[in-house]
Amino acid sequence: MVSAALSAILAFTVGTAAPAAAATRTVNDIGPVVSSLELNKGYEISRDCGFTGVPQANVIGVLWLFCDTAVSPTGQRVWGTTAGTAQAFTAPSQSLFGDFTDASGNNVVQFIPNPSGFSCGGTLAAWASGIASIPTSSPNPLLIIPYVVMCLNGTNTRPLALRIVDYDYTTNTFSNDSPVGGTGIFTGNPLADNRILGSPVVYNGSLYFYTGLCTSSAFGDCSAGTAQVAKVTLGSTPFAAYNASNQSGGHRWLDPRNYTFSTLAATSGGFTPITPASFDVHRYPAFSGSPFVAIEQDDIGGNITVFSSSSPTGPFTPRFTAAVPCNSTTGDGGLCRAYIGHPESSTSSKLMLSYFQPSDSHGNGHVRTAWIPWS
Numbered sequence: 001m002v003s004a005a006l007s008a009i010l011a012f013t014v015g016t017a018a019p020a021a022a023a024t025r026t027v028n029d030i031g032p033v034v035s036s037l038e039l040n041k042g043y044e045i046s047r048d049c050g051f052t053g054v055p056q057a058n059v060i061g062v063l064w065l066f067c068d069t070a071v072s073p074t075g076q077r078v079w080g081t082t083a084g085t086a087q088a089f090t091a092p093s094q095s096l097f098g099d100f101t102d103a104s105g106n107n108v109v110q111f112i113p114n115p116s117g118f119s120c121g122g123t124l125a126a127w128a129s130g131i132a133s134i135p136t137s138s139p140n141p142l143l144i145i146p147y148v149v150m151c152l153n154g155t156n157t158r159p160l161a162l163r164i165v166d167y168d169y170t171t172n173t174f175s176n177d178s179p180v181g182g183t184g185i186f187t188g189n190p191l192a193d194n195r196i197l198g199s200p201v202v203y204n205g206s207l208y209f210y211t212g213l214c215t216s217s218a219f220g221d222c223s224a225g226t227a228q229v230a231k232v233t234l235g236s237t238p239f240a241a242y243n244a245s246n247q248s249g250g251h252r253w254l255d256p257r258n259y260t261f262s263t264l265a266a267t268s269g270g271f272t273p274i275t276p277a278s279f280d281v282h283r284y285p286a287f288s289g290s291p292f293v294a295i296e297q298d299d300i301g302g303n304i305t306v307f308s309s310s311s312p313t314g315p316f317t318p319r320f321t322a323a324v325p326c327n328s329t330t331g332d333g334g335l336c337r338a339y340i341g342h343p344e345s346s347t348s349s350k351l352m353l354s355y356f357q358p359s360d361s362h363g364n365g366h367v368r369t370a371w372i373p374w375s
Contacts, residue, residue: 022305022318029325030369032360033064035084035097037071037108044072045099045108046364047082049338050354052345053131055169057139061085062344063169064097065128065145069108070364076107079152080125083111100172112147115177118160122153126163129198132207134234141170144253146209148196158190162197164253178254186256194261197230199281201292201312207232207253208312210264210281210294227264227271227279227294229313265314270307271296283312284343284351287374292316293341295353300335302326306351306372322372327359334358334365342369349375 033050037043048067055063062085069082086097099108112126128147134140149161165177180186186195197209209230216224232253252258264271271294278297285291290308294316298305302324307316326336338356345352350371360366 023320025320025322025372027322027324027370027372030371032357033086033097033354033367033369035099037099037101037106041106043074044361044364045366046070046072046361047356047367048365049340049356050367051128051131051340052342053133053143054344055133055141055143056135057141057170062342063131063143063167065111065131066367067127067338068125071108072361072364074107078108078110079123080114081111081128081147082108112145112165113174113177115149115161115163115179118149118151120151120153120158120160122151122156125150125152129196130200130209132200132202134202134207141168143167143169144200144251146197146200148191159196160187160189160191162186162191162195164251176251176254178251180254180256194228199279201281201283202234203283203312205234206312207234208281210279212279227266228261229264231260231262231313232258262313264316266307267315267317270314270316270318278337278339280340281312282341282343284341284346286343286346286348288348290317290319293319293351295339295341297337297339300328300337302336302355304339320372324355324370326355326357329358329363329365338367346371346374349373 035045038045047069051065052062064084064086066082069078082100084097084099100111101107102109112128114124114126118124126147127150128145131143131145133143144164145167146162146164148159149163151158151160162180163178164180166175194211194213197211199210201208210227212225212227214225234252280295282293283291284293287293290310292309292312294307296305304324305321306319308319309316324339328335336358340354342352342354351374352371354367354369356365357368358365
C-alpha cells in the first residue's frame with residue numbers, strides 16, 4: 001500500500017547512482033514485521049514505513065512507529081501514524097510484536113492525534129519523521145517524536161507544518177504537542193522541502209535533525225541536491241522551561257531562533273543527490289569510531305549507499321553499497337522505499353534496517369527487516 005501523498009513525494013526522491021568507490025555488501029533478509037493481529041487473527045497489514053525508539057526508562061522493549069496503514073480483510077485504513085511494541089528484531093519471528101488497538105482489540109488506531117487548527121480541503125495526517133530519547137540525569141520515560149502535518153488531497157497533496165510531540169512510553173500519553181516556532185519558518189502551504197526535518201539524533205548536549213533538498217529533477221529522477229543538518233543546543237537541562245522572553249515556551253527545540261542550519265559535510269565522492277524521503281541518519285553506539293550512519297536511497301530498485309562519520313555533522317564517507325531485495329510494483333504497493341536503520345537492534349558486526357517491500361502481501365506491500373555486515 002502506498003498513499004497518494006507518499007507517491008507524490010517519491011516522484012522526487014530518486015537519487016543518482018551511488019559512488020563507485022564504496023564496497024558492495026550483501027543484504028540478509030530477516031523477514032516481515034509481523035504483529036499479533038496478523039498472527040492471531042489472520043489479518044494482512046500493510047504499513048508504509050517503520051521507525052523504532054527506546055526511552056531511558058525502558059519497560060516493554062522498543063516502540064515501533066509506522067506510516068499509513070491498511071488492514072485486510074477488514075478494509076480499515078489509517079492515514080497517519082500507527083504504533084506497537086516489540087523486542088529487538090534479531091530473528092524472523094515477530095510474535096512479540098503488539099499493535100496499539102482500540103478497546104475491542106480488533107482494529108489498529110491512529111497513534112499521533114491530528115493537531116487542531118488546520119484546514120486543507122482533503123484528509124489531514126500526522127506523519128512521524130523519526131523518534132528519539134532525550135537523556136536526563138534520571139531514567140526518562142519520554143520520547144520526542146517530530147512529525148509532519150500532511151494534507152492528503154490527490155494531486156494537491158502537500159506538507160503543511162513540522163511539529164514535535166512528547167510521548168510517555170509508560171502511560172501511553174502525549175504532551176507538549178507544539179508547532180516548531182508557531183507560524184514561523186516551519187509552516188507553509190506547502191512547507192518548504194528543506195524544513196521537513198527528521199532523523200532526530202541526540203548527542204553531546206545537542207539535538208540534530210536531518211533533511212534533504214532536490215535542486216534539479218526530471219522524470220522522477222533527482223540529478224542534484226544537498227543534505228542539511230539542523231542543530232539545537234539543549235544544554236544540561238533539555239526539558240527545562242524557557243524564560244518569558246522566548247516566543248514558544250517549553251522545550252528549546254520549539255523556538256526556531258535556536259536552530260542553526262548547515263550543509264551536511266561529505267568527503268570527496270560522498271553524498272549523491274538526497275531528498276527527504278530517501279535519507280535516514282542515526283547514531284549507532286555499537287559502531288565505535290564512526291557511530292553516525294546515513295542510509296541513502298539511490299534508486300527505486302532497492303540500491304542504497306551507507307555512509308558513516310565520527311561526527312553528527314560529518315564529513316560522511318561512503319562505507320558500502322548494497323542491493324536490498326526489494327521489488328517495485330505497478331499495484332498498490334508501488335515503489336521500494338523507507339530504508340530506515342535501527343541502532344537498538346544493531347551490533348558491532350551488523351547494521352539492522354527495515355524497508356518497505358511493495359511485492360509482499362499480495363502486492364499491497366509490507367515492512368520487512370534485514371541486516372548488513374558492518375565489519
